[in-house]
Amino acid sequence: MNYWLVKSEPSTYSWSDLVRERATSWDGVRNYTARNNLKQMQKGDLVLFYHSVKETAIFGLAKVTKEHYPDPTTEDDRWVSVQLEAVKALKKPVTLETIKAHANFDDMALVKYSRLSVQPVKDFEFEAVLKMGETTL
DNA sequence: GCCAACGTTGGC
């Protein structure tokens, strides 16, 4: 099982949008590094859902329910999507500020590669985020 | 293949 983090601007697609729809096709990714991460996602992998720009924090937990397939929003076969399903909201959202203040998170992709929209998350990072979010699986 | 110009993302 691997862990990931996806970013979205809440004005475009928010955590509450995902909760309302229950599941969504995570499409529109147009960056090779992010695309490569999408391709590595496996069914059952857990995904942290982060809001960029406004309310910069991790709000919820989703899971991969369908592995990569051609992105339905383009004819260009270089790009792929995965299906994501909402699992649960974090009891307490974990803000970027909190993450940056956490000593062990200096290497976290969210801090180091802030523009990458689909990122791998290490086991200990994932566990620490849940703990700070006062959330259990 | 290098690099300048330009566009986009996202934190502040």
Place this chain on the structure above:
DNA sequence: GCCAACGTTGGC
């Protein structure tokens, strides 16, 4: 709104 960081494009 500004700007740093980074990706992409295109001229040479």
